[in-house]
Amino acid sequence: MNRRDFGTWGDVHVTVNDDYVALAEIRRPPDNFFDHDLIASLCVAFEAADADDACRAIVLASEGRHFCAGANFRSKQPATEGPSGRHLYDEAVRLFETRTPVVAAIQGAAIGGGLGLALMPDFRIACPEARFSANFARLGFHHGFGLSVTLPRLVGPQAAAELLYTGRRVKGDEARTLGLCDRLVSRENVREEATALAREIAISAPLAVDSIRQTLRGELPEAIRAATDREKAEQDRLQTTEDWREGVRAMGERRQPDFKGR
Numbered sequence: 001m002n003r004r005d006f007g008t009w010g011d012v013h014v015t016v017n018d019d020y021v022a023l024a025e026i027r028r029p030p031d032n033f034f035d036h037d038l039i040a041s042l043c044v045a046f047e048a049a050d051a052d053d054a055c056r057a058i059v060l061a062s063e064g065r066h067f068c069a070g071a072n073f074r075s076k077q078p079a080t081e082g083p084s085g086r087h088l089y090d091e092a093v094r095l096f097e098t099r100t101p102v103v104a105a106i107q108g109a110a111i112g113g114g115l116g117l118a119l120m121p122d123f124r125i126a127c128p129e130a131r132f133s134a135n136f137a138r139l140g141f142h143h144g145f146g147l148s149v150t151l152p153r154l155v156g157p158q159a160a161a162e163l164l165y166t167g168r169r170v171k172g173d174e175a176r177t178l179g180l181c182d183r184l185v186s187r188e189n190v191r192e193e194a195t196a197l198a199r200e201i202a203i204s205a206p207l208a209v210d211s212i213r214q215t216l217r218g219e220l221p222e223a224i225r226a227a228t229d230r231e232k233a234e235q236d237r238l239q240t241t242e243d244w245r246e247g248v249r250a251m252g253e254r255r256q257p258d259f260k261g262r
Helices: 034-052 088-096 113-118 147-155 158-164 174-179 187-202 206-216 222-239 242-253
Strands: 003-009 014-018 022-024 059-063 104-108 109-111 123-126 131-133
Touching: 003 034, 014 034, 022 034, 022 187, 034 059, 034 088, 059 187, 088 113, 088 222, 104 187, 109 113, 109 158, 113 131, 123 147, 123 174, 147 158, 147 222
Parallel strands: 022 059, 059 104, 104 123, 109 131
Antiparallel strands: 003 014, 014 022
């Protein structure tokens, strides 16, 4: 299968093959921490794919050990805002506006905002070694990246509430049972299986796929916009608390946090 370069945007490199399948690879190994710049780069890459008839499906993959281990709280650079002042979640809404179907290849951890990114695509292919966690409450603040919408949409409101309240990690086998991923394969076959599913989508009539997708997902961008407006406001509020500072310290020290409720 011939694969050619399609473009590079920041740490996102895109190739496309003869079967109309684009591979968008995040290149921040091993953890692929996300920030505003990474999500903005993905937006531009996906918008370029939307505009090109050579791309009918996208595989979203990451180089390294993890799919996306969330934000890097040890970084001195702010993760949520870009040079223009646009918030990270404004870029997240743009991602959900992508018209091309997306299949995620999840070979490792999808944690915090990384889970939010993993739930943006239409489908997820994972392996037993994958880990999923909405660990925000364990850090002392509110979840984000539209998880208020995407998580209950996939696993139901009760399971979503449990995952958000506890922040516990879900392994690949349980993730498949819950509905966090659609297929479970060996780690070395994750990207191949994701590409195979994307190829199945790409050989369908593109106008029909687009029409069906808009019926199924057309309301998502506005739902994500409304959700992230509240999510970022609550994050800003809770990041002023002692519990937030304790949560980040405890994570860095790899210990159980001692929250005081203030």
